Structures are given as structure tokens and as C-alpha cells.
Amino acid sequence: MILRNSKEVEGSKATNLKSKSEEEIEKEIDEEGRIREDPKAIGVKSGILGRIFRRLFILGLRLLSDDESWELLQLKIFDGGCPNELLKAGMEIAKNCRGLPLSVVTIAGLLERTEKQQASWKSILESLSARLIDDPQTQCMDIIQLSYMHLPNYLKACLLYFGSFLEDEDIPVSKLIRLWIAEGFIRQTVVCSLENLAENYLTDLIGRSMIAVAKKGPKGRVKSCCLHDMIRDFCLSKAKEENFFQVITRYDEPFTSFDDFDCGADFIDHYPPKPTSDISFIPHHFKLLRVLDLECINMGISFPPGIELLVQLRYLAVSGDIDFIPPSISNLRKLESFIVKGLKGKVVLPDSIWSMERLRHLHVNTHVDFNFQDDKPGNSLKLVNLVSFSLPSIARGKAANMILRRMPNLSKFECIYLESWDAYTNYNRFRVLDLLIHLESLKILYVGRALNPGELNLPWNLKKLTLSSFRLPWTHISAIGRLPNLEVLKLVSRAFEGPRWDMREVEFLGLKYLKLDSLNIVQWNASSDHLPNLQQLHLQNCKDVEEVPLAFADINTLQMIEVQSCGLTTEESVKRIGNECMEGLKIIINNKIHL
Known part of the structure; x- marks a missing residue:
């Protein structure tokens, strides 16, 4: 069950109704590349092109010709051209798409996973030709079916x-995966974790062109996704037909007869037109809920009463001026994902949270205090299944050590690490991180005094690291460079200080993505041997750096260099690297691609 406030829903619909002029749309298409002139410019999974195609259809601009449809179909399926035995069936399939790009892309996704044999393609063609349909939209729905x-x-x-x-919503993949798992769509296997298996499912749907990529991360993994309106309409229709889920309002039976259903707002199983803070009807009438997403609703100053009765919950997200979570939260023994979007300065988590042994994801967006009760039996309980934990701030010292020691299997951790002026100031401030041997992704903004040499102890298995405001000298960077599995490194806002970075041999051997943002570095001394596997380099707000090392032109794996808000000499050095490199290196300067 997902509740949404009225402004969010109405805003989405309003955006959808803002149609552009034909001239504006034609300009967008020209910028992306027309199919006739440059078919390779059609990124069939691109979100912007999906929107362009949708506007083409709505405004009645020209559809694709049969030849253009066939050309697009081939680009999606074949690398070296269509085999002769499939030509006739393939061209007929393209013709049956009636010129609608979405139809071409969708059927191509199906053909990609069909045997490249004449009989298989003829079978699909016969399915498409079973009904004579002149309307492209109706034909597209048949292709989606x-x-x-x-x-x-x-x-x-x-x-x-x-x-x-919602329509046109960019869906965060991390949230989508947790929802799929909570609903029971992903079944545990010995070989793969639930999260990795769900990610494989999403990759499969993207490969079939049912879902589009909206945003990718540094390593090419999908960060958010979206879908075409017509595919969404199909999902809604098919879900109703198969009784998979139902969109309901307070005016639908049986909810009109609920005496306690008087929150002064409409309610939809997924989209309520008006916000509400009274959800008391939910625990009484939806006792078997596995998902309750209240992230878009301000629930007020108190944790919603009655939620502890929903003992089947796997996913719970709440939002509001909440300052503490009641101990009764531990009644939700099957809860796997718990998200708290607090609107005040601090949220106190109860000591009972340590007994929620199935919890896998815990994320809070305000400062967190844990209500420790050291004299209480069971105070040594650990969240052994917790794999991701994020919170804005955590004070270093004994409390921080106690918290992280009770999360031994964390693979992802994000926080602001505050220096504490208590009796434990002699603690090594980051020693506890070294104990998180399963940690693969770490993001920390540090607020405190400069660290002493050797204080930055990092888990050996880290693959992704983001550091901010540590103010470390460049001589300390070897502690990071020696990490054997590190692939993504982001140094942000004075993470390291000093005018000169001399890179050393046998460090950063596996690094694929490097971002330097808001650093005062002037001279960067490095060769291609120092970053032998680098694929992407991003410099932002490094206004003092003289140049990117020209030797980077010899890095065979380098795919992209992006520079934003840096000096002219930096921009010129990047252009020279682009000129010296083999074809394929993309140079982006202040959001403009330089060929």
C-alpha cells in the first residue's frame, strides 16, 4: 500500500498535460538525431526519447515509415545485419508495428530473446497478424501484451x-528492489543475494525494452528507471484483470461503510488525492499488508498508532515531525526495510530495535540517537542481517563503536561522522570501520579536528568510497590507494588538502571511476600506469588545478572525462587528451560534449 499526497499526484498529471509546440518537439528530435539521418542516435532505452516518441503520437506528428521501423528493429537486435532467412519475417514484423517507435522497440525486446530461427519469428508474426488493426496505439497494446x-x-x-x-516518475532502483523483495516476488537462492537477484530481474526487463533506464551510476549500474505511459496503462489494466492489485478510493465499496474512514481526504490504495495524518483504518482493514509506504505523507508529531499490529509488514516508510520510534516497533518481526523521513532535528530509535533480526535496510534522514539500556537483558543482540544503514550523523566515540559493532554484516554505510567532545576523545576515531569486513560501499562526511596519521582505517573489501571534509594531506592517500577492490572513489569538499598530488606506483590498480570535487589541488603528477583501469574521470569545482595529466591519453580503458566549473587550463588539457586519444573517448566540458 502506497499513500501519496494530492500535490504530488496533481503535479504529475499537470506536467503530463503540458504539451510542447510542434516546433519545440521537432527541435528536440533534431538534437537527438533523426532515425532517417542517424539511426544510431536513437537510444531505444533513453528516457528523453521515450517522451519524444510519446509526444509524436499525441500531437499527430509523422510516424516511422516501414523502412525506418525495420532499420530501428535491426539496430536493436543485430550487430552485423539480419540473416537472410529472417529478412522476410523481420520486415513484416516491423511493418506490423504501424510506425509507432514504442511498438518497434518492444517487439525488438521480445525478438532479442527469441531463437534466431525462421519458425520462431514466423510464430510471432502470425500472432501480430491475427487481427487486422489500423490504429497504431491499439496495435502497440497488442505488442505489449x-x-x-x-x-x-x-x-x-x-x-x-x-x-x-506515478506517470513519468523516475523510480529509484534501490527502493524498487526493496519493494519487490517485500512483496515476495524475489525468491532466495544459494548462489545470489535477494538484492542481486532483483537487480538481475530489472536488467532482464530493461533488456526486453519493457522498462527504460532513467539514470546510471559511475559503474554503469542503473540508479533509477521509468516506463512509457502505454506500458504503464497496460500494467494497470492487466493488474486489474488478474486481480494483482487494485486502485481504490474512499468512495469505493466497501470503504464507504467504514465508520472510522473519516480522515477528511480521499484514499487510493496507491494515490490519495489529499494528504492525511489519520491512517487508523489501515491496521483494522488491511491486516495482511506486507508493504506500507507513507513516505509522501506528513504523519505529524507522533508515530502512527496501530502500525505495530501489522505483523506481516516487510517494508515500512514513515514521514513527519516524529522525534522517537516507540519500542512496539519490534512487534514487526518480519520487517526487512525501515525508512524514517523525519522533518525535525532528531529521531530516537528504541533499544528494542536490536531484536528485529530480519531487518536488512535501515535508513533515517535526520540525526539519530539510540536509546541504549546497558543493564537490560539482551543488550548484546546484533542485527546480523542488516546490509545497508544510512543516517545523517553519528557521534564518534564509544556509542558509535557500540552501534557499528552490532551491525557486523553491513555492506553499505552512509553518515556524517561527528567528533564528540566527551570522555572518549582518545578513541581512534575510525578504528571501528576496520571491523566491518563485509563493507563494500562507504560514504562519510567528517566534522571534527584533523586526523592524525594512521587514524583512517578502512575495510579491506571496499569497492566504493566517498569522503568529504576530512582535510587530509595527500601523503595519506595511500591508505585508500592500497585497497585492492576499490572501483569508485569520490573525494569531495576538502577531503584532501594541499597543492600537489604525486601518485605512487602499485596503487589504485582496480579504480574505474574517480571524482575530484571542490579540492584545492594545483599540480597533479601522474602517468597512465597509476590508473591503468580508469574508465571515467570527473573534475568539478577544482578551480586551481593546472591540468589533467596528459599521460592519461595512454589509458586504454578511459571512456569519458567530464570537467565542470574548473579553470581554462584544465579544460584545454582535457581537450588535448581527447585529440591524442583513440576514437571513443568522450570529453564533456561544462555539460557540452566536445568531439
Whole structure:
């Protein structure tokens, strides 16, 4: 169950109704590259092109010709051209798409996963030709239906679930995966974690062109995704047909007869037109809920009463001026994801939270205090299944050590690390991080005195690291460079200080992505041997750096250098690297691509 406030829903619909002029849309298409002139410019999974195609259809601009449809279909499926035995069937399939790009892309996603044999393609063609349809939109819906029927059963539920999101919404992949897991769509295997398996499912749907990529991360992993309006409409229709989920309002039976359903607002299972802080009807009438997402609703100053009765919950997100979570939260023994979006300065988590042994994800967006009760039995309980933990701030010292020691299997941790002026000031401030042997992703902004040499102890298995405001000298960076599995490094806002960085041999051997942001570095001395596997380099607000080392032109793996708000000499050095490199290196300066 997902509750949304009225402004969010109405805002989404209002945006959808803001159509552009034909001239503006034609200009967008020209900038992206027309199919006829440059078919490779059509990124069939691109969010912006999906929106362009949608406007093409709505405003009645020209559809694709049969030849253009066939060309786009081939680009999606084949690397070296279509085999002769598939030509006739393939061209007929493209013709049956009636010129609608979404139809071409969707059927291509199906053909990609179909045997490249004449009989298989003829079978799909016969399915498309079973009905004579002149309307491209109706034909597109039939193609989506055909692609859906060819999905493995385990992917069908995952696809239909997208119908519960708003139109044109960019959906965070991390949230989507947790929702899928909570709903029971992902089954545990010995080989793969639930999260990795869910990510594989999403990759499969993207490969089938049912879902589009909205944003990617540094390593190319999908950060957010979206879907075309017509596919969303299909999901809503099919979900209703198969009784998968139902959109309901307070005016629908049986809710009109609920005496306590008097919150002064409409309620929809996924989209309420008006916000409400009274959700007392939910525990009484939806006792088997597995997901309750209240992230978009301000619940006021108190934790919503009655939630502890929803003992089947796997996913819970709350928002409001909440300053403490009641101990009764531990009644939700099956809870796996707990998200608190506090609107005040601090949220106190109860000591009982340590007994929630199935908890896998705990995320709070305000300062967190843990209500420790050292004399209470069971105070040594650990959250052994917790894999991700994020909070804005945590004070270093004994309390921080106690907290992190009770989360031994963390793989992702984000926080602001505050120096504490208490009796434990002699503590090594980051020694506890070294104990998190399963940690792969770490993001820390440090607020405190400058560290002493050797105080930055980092887990050996780190793959992704973001440091901010540590004010370390460049001579300390070897503690990071020696990490054997590090692939992504972001140094932000004076993470390191000093005018000169002399890179050393046998460090950063596996690094693929490097971001330097708001540092006072002037001279960067390095060769291609220092970053032998670098793929992407991003410099931002480094106004003093003289140049990017020209030797980086010899890094064979380098794919992109992006520079924003840096000096002219830095920009010129990047252009020279681009000129000396082999074809394929993308140079972006202040959001403009330089060829």
C-alpha cells in the first residue's frame, strides 16, 4: 500500500498535460538525431526519447515509415545485419508495428530473446497478424501484451508492479528492489543475494525494452528507471484483470461503510488525492499488508498508532515531525526495510530495535540517537542481517563503536561522522570501520579536528568510497590507494588538502571511476600506469588545478572525462587528451560534449 499526497499526484498529471509546440518537439528530435539521418542516435532505452516518441503520437506528428521501423528493429537486435532467412519475417514484423517507435522497440525486446530461427519469428508474426488493426496505439497494446505473454512467470509480477508508480516518475532502483523483495516476488537462492537477484530481474526487463533506464551510476549500474505511459496503462489494466492489485478510493465499496474512514481526504490504495495524518483504518482493514509506504505523507508529531499490529509488514516508510520510534516497533518481526523521513532535528530509535533480526535496510534522514539500556537483558543482540544503514550523523566515540559493532554484516554505510567532545576523545576515531569486513560501499562526511596519521582505517573489501571534509594531506592517500577492490572513489569538499598530488606506483590498480570535487589541488603528477583501469574521470569545482595529466591519453580503458566549473587550463588539457586519444573517448566540458 502506497499513500501519496494530492500535490504530488496533481503535479504529475499537470506536467503530463503540458504539451510542447510542434516546433519545440521537432527541435528536440533534431538534437537527438533523426532515425532517417542517424539511426544510431536513437537510444531505444533513453528516457528523453521515450517522451519524444510519446509526444509524436499525441500531437499527430509523422510516424516511422516501414523502412525506418525495420532499420530501428535491426539496430536493436543485430550487430552485423539480419540473416537472410529472417529478412522476410523481420520486415513484416516491423511493418506490423504501424510506425509507432514504442511498438518497434518492444517487439525488438521480445525478438532479442527469441531463437534466431525462421519458425520462431514466423510464430510471432502470425500472432501480430491475427487481427487486422489500423490504429497504431491499439496495435502497440497488442505488442505489449504479446511481449508480456512471453515473459517468464517470475518477471510478470515484477512488471505489473510498475503500474503502482506515478506517470513519468523516475523510480529509484534501490527502493524498487526493496519493494519487490517485500512483496515476495524475489525468491532466495544459494548462489545470489535477494538484492542481486532483483537487480538481475530489472536488467532482464530493461533488456526486453519493457522498462527504460532513467539514470546510471559511475559503474554503469542503473540508479533509477521509468516506463512509457502505454506500458504503464497496460500494467494497470492487466493488474486489474488478474486481480494483482487494485486502485481504490474512499468512495469505493466497501470503504464507504467504514465508520472510522473519516480522515477528511480521499484514499487510493496507491494515490490519495489529499494528504492525511489519520491512517487508523489501515491496521483494522488491511491486516495482511506486507508493504506500507507513507513516505509522501506528513504523519505529524507522533508515530502512527496501530502500525505495530501489522505483523506481516516487510517494508515500512514513515514521514513527519516524529522525534522517537516507540519500542512496539519490534512487534514487526518480519520487517526487512525501515525508512524514517523525519522533518525535525532528531529521531530516537528504541533499544528494542536490536531484536528485529530480519531487518536488512535501515535508513533515517535526520540525526539519530539510540536509546541504549546497558543493564537490560539482551543488550548484546546484533542485527546480523542488516546490509545497508544510512543516517545523517553519528557521534564518534564509544556509542558509535557500540552501534557499528552490532551491525557486523553491513555492506553499505552512509553518515556524517561527528567528533564528540566527551570522555572518549582518545578513541581512534575510525578504528571501528576496520571491523566491518563485509563493507563494500562507504560514504562519510567528517566534522571534527584533523586526523592524525594512521587514524583512517578502512575495510579491506571496499569497492566504493566517498569522503568529504576530512582535510587530509595527500601523503595519506595511500591508505585508500592500497585497497585492492576499490572501483569508485569520490573525494569531495576538502577531503584532501594541499597543492600537489604525486601518485605512487602499485596503487589504485582496480579504480574505474574517480571524482575530484571542490579540492584545492594545483599540480597533479601522474602517468597512465597509476590508473591503468580508469574508465571515467570527473573534475568539478577544482578551480586551481593546472591540468589533467596528459599521460592519461595512454589509458586504454578511459571512456569519458567530464570537467565542470574548473579553470581554462584544465579544460584545454582535457581537450588535448581527447585529440591524442583513440576514437571513443568522450570529453564533456561544462555539460557540452566536445568531439
